[in-house]
Each structure stands twice: as C-alpha cells, then as structure tokens.
Amino acid sequence: MKPSAPPGASQIPLFQPPPPDPTPEELGLVALERVAKLLRDGAGLILSRSGGKDSQAMLDYVVELLRHLGLDPATRLVLANADLGRMEWDVTEHLAMLAKHYGVAELRRVKPPRELIDSIRRRGMWPSREARYCTSDHKRGPLEKLIRAVCRERGWTTAIHAMGERAQESPMRRKLALTPMELHDKLTVTRTVKASDGPPGFGPARTVWVWHPIVLLTIDEVWARIKRSGLEAHPVYAAGMRRLSCKACVFASKNDLRVSRALDPTFFAEAVALEREIGHTIRPGFSLAELDDSPDDGAAGPP
C-alpha cells in the first residue's frame, strides 16, 4: 500500500528560498540588545574619545543607554583618549567639560612613546592609506594597552570598547554596519580553569567586545544629538574645520588645512619645514608649502 502523504504536504514548497540577509538596522538592534545584556550582567564600557563631533554624539547616546538601564556612568564608563601631542588640537578642556556634564568619573589619556610629528620625522615619511601608522602606533596600540589596564584595575572580566565610526564617512566604514559588534581577538584572553575552580578546561579571563553604536547615524543626526544635549562641539568646528583631525592630517581637505594653518600658524610652519627636511610631502603630488587659495579638493575623511 502506498504511504499516504501527511496532511497539508501538497502545500509545502519543494524549494524554500533562503531568508533575506538581516539589514544593517536589524544587526544594529541585535548588537544593542546584546550590549544591554552584557551591561546588566556587569560589563564595563570604555569609550574612545577623540574630542570630535562623532565621539561626542556617541557619548551622549551611550550615557542615555546606561541611564535607561539604571546604570551609573560614574562606575560603568571610562573615557579613553590617545594623545597625539602637538599634531592634534588641544582637547583637554573639552573632554573635561564632557566628562563632568555626563557624570563620567574617569577620563584616561594615553601617551604613545613619541609624538606623531616625531614619528614622521624618524620614519622620513608621512602616513598614508597604505602605511597608516598614525592610527596603528599612535591610537590603536596605546588604547589597547589602556583597555587592558582599565580592566585589570576595575576587575572587569567583560568590557565593551565603543568606537564612533559612521558608515556615511567612507566605503570602508560602511562595511562596519554589517558587523556593529564583534569580539576583540587581541584583547580577549582565556585562562586554564583548575579542577578546584570547577570543571577543568578553559574559561574566559577577559572578554572585550568592539561596538560601533553610532555606525548608522548620519552627519545631520550627529549634529542634532549634540544640539539637543545643549553642549558645544569642540571650537575648531566653529572656526571652519569639518573634522577634528590632526592639524596636518594626511586625509584633510585643502579647506581644513587652510583653517588649520590660520588657527595654528606655528605648528603649520613646523609641518612645512618637516616636509622639506625629510623630502616627503604630506600627500603624493601635494605639498603643504603649496597650500594656496585653490578650490577645496573635498578630500576630507578617513579611508
């Protein structure tokens, strides 16, 4: 006898199309729920602060989240800043004002072994898209060291490192919207669990997550959030800079470099002299010494 088909079998399609990929908005929401759970379970939050508009909006957002969860920024949030020396704008006062306003008790600044301008002199070359040592050696590396120290001092076995990149800034950063949260391989470590501490094997000694909370925010939304907070952005924006980048950032537009020269002519003269000294210009085919009144090249923003 032929086996009878289960009821409704004729309605089951032979081919089920795969479910659509989650949208960046859905991925952002999943990350947010995960972060909220980690925070409720006692994780610490370390926020990279450059002093720029994006990290200011991120701080506002993150503090709103902590308060929504009933958590105190004074105990659960640390602001971290990598000090690039005289290459960058003074952010001391601005960061202190933000920390006070948002009730953050700890603002940590980390100094790499040498200033960025001295690294350029030593290497005899400016950073570039291919050799972006300004970020790896002067920001990322020192911040990783700082995160280890903060976790040790505060006894945090789980920490979330929040970073303020936005998809709108560049094609590279757009990709971050697909991974708004991921494990930090380098900072996450496991330990051997002895039999006396439970079932022997391996367990997490420190878990660090990287989270991009404002990756989907547009520039208008960033400014709107800052406006709503009632606080000022760093004064270089009012002076005409589009980014709070280094004073002579290799990715800065000509307009930003012109504003930078007007705001700190002494540093700018040093940067021009450095180009001559090392025989290498800030960008291929463009020297700071040639910065004239030509139209803006629109080259503002990270790769």
Ligand code: SF4
């Ligand atoms: S602002 Fe520009 S020069 Fe400075 S660290 Fe960032 S990419 Fe490098």
